[in-house]
Amino acid sequence: MPLEWSGSSPELLLTLDRASAEPLRSQLERQVRDAIRGGRLRVGERLPSSRELARTLGISRGLIQDCYAQLQAEGYLATRTGSATRVAAGAAPPAPAAAPARPAPPPARLIADFRPGVPDLGSFPMADWLWAVREAGRAIPTAALDYGDAAGATALREVLAGYLRRVRAAAAEPDRIVVCSGHAQGLVLAFGALARAGVRTVAYEDPGGPRSTAAAAAWAGLDAVPVPVDEDGVDVRALAATGARAVVVTPAHQWPTGVVMAPRRRLELIAWAADRDAVIIEDDYDAEFRYDREPVGALQGLAADRVVSIGTVSKSLAPALRLGWLLAPPSLAGAILEHKLLNDRGSPALDQLALARLIESGRYDRHLRRMRPVYAARRTALLAALAEHAPGVRVTGLDAGFHAVAHLDAPGGEAALIEAARARGVGLHGMSMCRADGGDTPVQLVLGFGNTGERAVRAGIAAVGDLLAPR
C-alpha cells in the first residue's frame, strides 16, 4: 500500500485512528501533548512542518496548523517566524537527573598544561581538511558508499604505501596495509591476530604505556610483561628472558623517555625476533617531527616479515580524525584484516579518501613543514625557560616529537610536586603513569609541548621553576 494511506507519522511515532469516535484533530493534539508531558518530546525539540506532517499522516495541512496553533496557545509549542515549530521552554518536565560518575570535568583553565601526546590542535589545517573531504565526496563512486573493503579504501592504501616508502623507508605495499582508527585500534587488531597465531605473552617497554597495553592484551587473552628501556632502547637481553613472542616498541622516539633506538640495538631486536619466531610491533607514533639528527627509517623497512608497524595521524593532524594504519607482515595480514572486519567492518570511506587526497596533493607534507619550526620553537622556549627558572634540571629525550623528560630532585615526591604545580595553575604529568609498577622514583616529569604555545611554556615554567630546580 502506498505510504499516504498509513495514517501514521514515522517522524513523531503518532498514529491516527479514522475509525475512532474522537476527531482526528483531537487525537493529534492529545498525542503531541502526551508526548511532551511524558518527556518523549523535550524542550527545543523540532517538530515536522505542517506540510510534512500533513503529507505523512494523509490529512489536511490546515488541520495540523490548527493543532499546532492550539498547542502553541496552551504553551506546549513555540514558533518563531521563518523557523521550525519546537517544544516550548517550560512545557516539558525537567530531564531526569544526570546519571552518576562520569569522568571528572576538565579542570579550570591553566596557565600552561604540559600534557604529553597531543599535537597543536589550533594548527589543525581545517580548511585543507574540509577541501579534501569535499573533493573526496565529489569524486567518490556510488559503489564506494557501500560497506567497503575492511582493509581500507584502495586509494588511501596506495597513497599510504608510497608515503611510508618515501618518508619512513618502509617496505610498504598497499595489500599489506590495513587502515584503522589509530594506535589503540592498531594494538587491539595486532594483539588479536597474535593470539590467533598462538602467541601467549606480549612484552612492552617500561616505561611505556602499561595500562593501555595491558588492557588491549587482556582483551585478546594475552599476558603482558614489561621490559626495561635503557639509553639505547628496549633491553633485548631482558626481553629474551621473558619468553614473550611479541614486543611493542617505539624505536623512532621511545615513549616516554624519548630515546632513539640505537642501530646496534635495532639489529639485536631483529635477531631476537628471527631467533624466537617472534613479532615486533613498531609504534611509529611521532617520527614526523625530528629536530637535530638525521631521520631514522622505520624498523619495518629492515625486517618486513617480522614487524607490524602502526601509524596514525593523531600526532601529525589531530586525534579527533581517528585514522591510522597497520603495515603487516604476510603471516599476520590476513588475521589482522579479519579482526578489523569483525570489529567495525572498516573505517569511514569519506575520511579515508580525504586523507588520501590530502597526502596526494602535497598539503599533508606542507602542514608538517609548517609545524616543524613551531614545535622546534616551543622546544627551544622550554629549554630556555628551564635554564632560567630551574637551572640545573636535566632534560632528555628531545631529539624528536614534542615531549621531553625532566629529571628532578624532588624529596617530596611526584604527587606532591604535581599538586603544588596545579595549585599554581600549571599542569604537570609524572613518569609514574608510564611505569609498569606505577612507581614514582626517581621523580621524573613527561613535559609535553605539542599543544602548549611558546608563551604558555614560558609562563608555566616561570610559575613552577622553583619546584623543579635541584635543591
Added chain:
Amino acid sequence: MPLEWSGSSPELLLTLDRASAEPLRSQLERQVRDAIRGGRLRVGERLPSSRELARTLGISRGLIQDCYAQLQAEGYLATRTGSATRVAAGAAPPAPAAAPARPAPPPARLIADFRPGVPDLGSFPMADWLWAVREAGRAIPTAALDYGDAAGATALREVLAGYLRRVRAAAAEPDRIVVCSGHAQGLVLAFGALARAGVRTVAYEDPGGPRSTAAAAAWAGLDAVPVPVDEDGVDVRALAATGARAVVVTPAHQWPTGVVMAPRRRLELIAWAADRDAVIIEDDYDAEFRYDREPVGALQGLAADRVVSIGTVSKSLAPALRLGWLLAPPSLAGAILEHKLLNDRGSPALDQLALARLIESGRYDRHLRRMRPVYAARRTALLAALAEHAPGVRVTGLDAGFHAVAHLDAPGGEAALIEAARARGVGLHGMSMCRADGGDTPVQLVLGFGNTGERAVRAGIAAVGDLLAPR
C-alpha cells in the same frame, strides 16, 4: 638546534653529509636515484618542490634544480609545467607481484542484484552531508580536535537521544548513549560488556546473522546458540530452554524473515529477561522504513533497564559513514564505554558533529521522507513483477525495510537456482546464509530491493521468473 641545520629531509628521508668528499649535489642525485631504483620511490610519486627541499636541506635552491634537471635528463624524473616533479614512467622497477588471495573481485555487471542489506546508495544526500561536515568543521571548538569522550560527542548524543525518543519512543538519555561505528561494533561492544558481567552464552535468532554473531561472540569469549523464529518473532520458550542470559533480536523487522515481533511476544521476551536477569540486545536496524502499518516503537522503550538497543545510519544514509550508536541500560553502560575506549578511543569527531547537524537541521528527516516513497515504489514493482513472471510465488516480510522473503518450490535446490540466475545476469541470495546450520531447505530467497532500482527490479524478475515460479 634549529631545523635548518639538520641537512636532512624528513619528506624524502635523505641525508647530506657536509664532511664528505662527495659534493652535495652528487650525494643528492645518488640518493634520489637509489630511492627510485630500489623501489622506495615509485612511478608517479610526487617529489617536494625545489624550494621546499632546499629549505629543509639547508642548501641552495639552484642546487636542487640542477639535481632534478640531471635526473630528468637521465629519465628518472618528469616535470610538467605548473605541476610537481614526479618519478617518471619507466624509471622505477615494476611493483612486486600482488599478494595472493584477496576476496574475489566484484562480479561482472548484472541486470539486477537483489543483495539485501544495502540502501539506495545513489540517493545518498552527498550535498547535505558535505554541508553538515563543513558546518561542523567551522563550529568545532579547538579542544574537540583532541581525543574526545569515547562515548561520543555530547552534541550528537543529545541529538540522538531526542531523535530516539521522538521517532522510536525509546527511553533515551545522552549519558546512556555510546556512539559507535555501526551494528558490527555495537555487537562487539555489547558482547564484551556482557562477558565482563559474567554472561557465558548469548542466543540469536535463527534465521538471522549466524556467522557475524558467532564471530563477535567468539571474540568476547561467549558461546552463541541459535533460537528459532516463528511468525510472531523469536520463540521465547525455546530461548528459555537454552539457558542463555542474553539474546540478540530484531523486533521492528526481523532479519531476514521480515516478521514484526507481536505485542504479546514482546511482553513475553521482557518477562523472560526479568525472570533470568538477562539482557536483550535490540538490533533496531531498519525501523526507519515502514509501509503499511503503524510504526512500532523500540522494545527499549518498554524495558530500558534490560535492553541494549543498537542503531546505525548504514540503512538510513550509507554504510560507508560507519556511524551508529548503542543505547545501554545503567548496568552495562560503563563496561560498554570502557570497551569503546579500549577498542578505538571513540569515533571521529567531525563525522559525529556532522550527523548531529544533519539531524538537528531537519535534513535527515527530509532524506528519510524522500526515500520512503522510493522504496515503496520498488516494493510495489517487485510484487507486480513476481505476480507477472512468477505467479504463485509466496512473498513475506514486506511490512518494513527493503527486503522480502520469497518461498520457492525449487526441486534443484538453492545453490543451483542461484547459479542459474547468475548465468542470466541476476544476483539472488539464499536463506541458507542466514540459517544457523547453513541448511538450504525449504528453499527461500532474501530479495533485497534497497539498492535495486525499479527498472532493474522488473528486468531482473522478468529474467528469472520461470526459475522462481512454482512447478
